[in-house]
Amino acid sequence: MRRSRRALWLAAVAPAPAVISRSIAALLASLALCTQPRADEIRKGEYLARAADCIGCHTSNPSRPFAGGYRVPTPFGDVYSTNITPDLDTGIGRYSADEFVRAVQKGVRRDGANLYPAMPYDSFAAMSREDVLAIRAYLLAQPPIFQPRPANILPFPFNQRWTLVLWKLANLHSGGFAPDRSRTAAWTRGAYLVEVLGHCGACHTPRNATFGMDENRAFAGGNAGIWRAFNITSDKIAGVGGWSDEELFRFLKTGAVPGKAYASGPMAETVMNSLQHLSDDDIHAMAAYLRDVPAQSGDEKQPRFSWGNTLGVADSAGSNGAAQGSGAAAGGDLYRSLCSGCHGTNGGGSADGSAPSLTHNTSPGAAMPDNVVMTILEGVKAGDVAGRKSMAAFGGWLDDGQVAILANYVTAHFGNPDARVTAADVRLMRAGTSTGRTVMILAGQALAACGAVLLLALLTLLAKRLRSAHVRP
Template sequence: MTKNLSRARQARASVDALHARRRYRLATLAALFSLFALIVAWHEAQRPRHPRKDEMPIAQAHADDASEAADSSGTPTPAAAADLVKRGEYLARVGDCAACHTADKTRPFAGGLPIETPFGTLVTPNITPDPDTGIGQWTDEDFVRAMHEGIGKSGERLYPVFPYVEYTKLAEHDVLAIRAYLNSLAPIHYTPPHSSVKFPFDQRWLMAVWNMFNFSEERFVPDPKQSAEWNRGAYLVEGLAHCGECHTPRNATYGLKADSRLSGAVVRGSRAYNITPDKTSGVGGWSDEELERYLSTGATPGRPTATGAMARVVENSTQYLTREDLRSIVQYLRSVPAISGGETRAHGQ
């Protein structure tokens, strides 16, 4: 009898100890989560609440031109407004906005394109000026904030499949030109399907943590040691054209690997090749004329033809680039660090 009581007490003690260990683990996890939340909150509190001033010296010249093209009330003249829309259309093509925001060509820029990611399916939004289903009720400040900070109208964190990591480098006057162009489009009343993102990635606030490791809000600053053409190429490749989004491999958090920039990657089953100036693995053996022709037509004699995602980039975007911008892009690509290996194209492919 005594032995049975002793065993029962030992069993209860073991159960109590197990429960105590579980409570301790839960308390530890709760404490760690609270600390994590405090770090995120502190990071958010330190973030500037006002849009940063444009850091490109050329921006002031544009602002001066705009003021000269306005009437006494500050309203742009019809000719100036038309020029702004035309410039915005060109910039939207360089940024390849239609590629992601057009699922049905009868509804341009109305969104609805599903994009598969390791975290779920994201569906692109309607960016026509429809007031109910698009961005018709967005202010210019809302639009700039989304482009520069990755934050939507209601304060929600945007997923980085929208390349704000690169768009943050855009001069504000270029962002507003794109906005003016989008405002000129016919409003399309269409609500795209909801995105389907796995837990916990459906918690948008977690993007603040992702930003800590993969995003730095800053405008492009020209390098005074480089030519105007080189700086224009850097502005396009690293910013508006966001070439790295496809041509740079990802790290464990799905951010871009800085030490493998432009060395190629596989994106949603499509191969984006090494475009560094390595002569074996990259495009170092291509002439400037070959690269420019490839970007503008998708084909160069003796070289591979653009296929898949790159063919769509040429169709929707790079074929519309001016000769000056094509030359600038090529000049900049010549200057990036050459990387041997990466996602290379087999000979004759």
């Protein structure tokens, strides 16, 4: 049977199966070339987001990563982190590339409002656009989660975002990261990780009169909310100048260096969420940079890790004739019932290292007992990094007086005996805010400024009168 003209035409123009296969293969290869850079950018963004610890501040519920709602105590009140999942309504799903870069580097939301510097854009301002966009690619690849941000708790005038324009004028410096050509590549990488991505200065640098980072005292110690962020300059007493390179590396990577320090509070969470995931080369680079940070002295009489009093509970809680319920005896009772099971009678820690030693430990050895108090109140989230276990919080079990007694016992017997705390101090730390102190500081600054203006006016008036008397015939 003869085939129809239509069949003959189709046979003539239809491509052979081999041609179709080659076309499909070429199309798939083209798609692979398009998607491979995208996948590489997402992987790079994931690593950079780890280095910047985005998940640490933008996650309040571990089952809803990057959905925001994390409470950040600031000197002005409580700020809650934003949702940075791709959700269109509560997240960053509608942010363009330029809008996202502007938010990260300049602290400006998509609607043009200023972000509070609880978001460390004063450090991120030096981040490269390429790195910011890689982080954006990674975040946009995450599942969108609908979660509105809780309202910030900020009293007037701190709740007025327009006032941040003044803060930015004083503290936000534009311009990218400028490598020092005289330094090694490792040192330069460490500088970028410490100063920019890791924004270490946000906690470890004291604040100036405008509550920006005091660049003249970089890394000399500051606050992470209510927690103390210690001096990490090269000073041998106040800082980490007495640490070896390997000890610095180990602390950054694991948060634990027996005989020196154990990370707690926000630093423990930074190790858990961020630093443990960085490459060894990057951790070594950070250590190399910190080793070279100019030394800044502090109030310490000796290194924080050097305190090593090992007087046991049994030696102090009753043998000296102190009445039960008084300071030393009550502290010994609390320590024996709540702490000695893990940390040992003499504070030496557990044999397997899962519970740290309280002797030769920077927290009990600090000049101020804030971190000891906060550890008792909030516990420690260690995430089983390097086998170290988390510690339960006792804030719900102990009242302010008991926390003070226990903290004083720990510092007196295992750390700096000069560090003391009262129940009133604990009450303020438990509240988790320093807004009242900030208001007093600002009020004092305002009074000082008014006094200076008044004094200048009086001196000007006096000078005019003296000149007038001098020229009078």
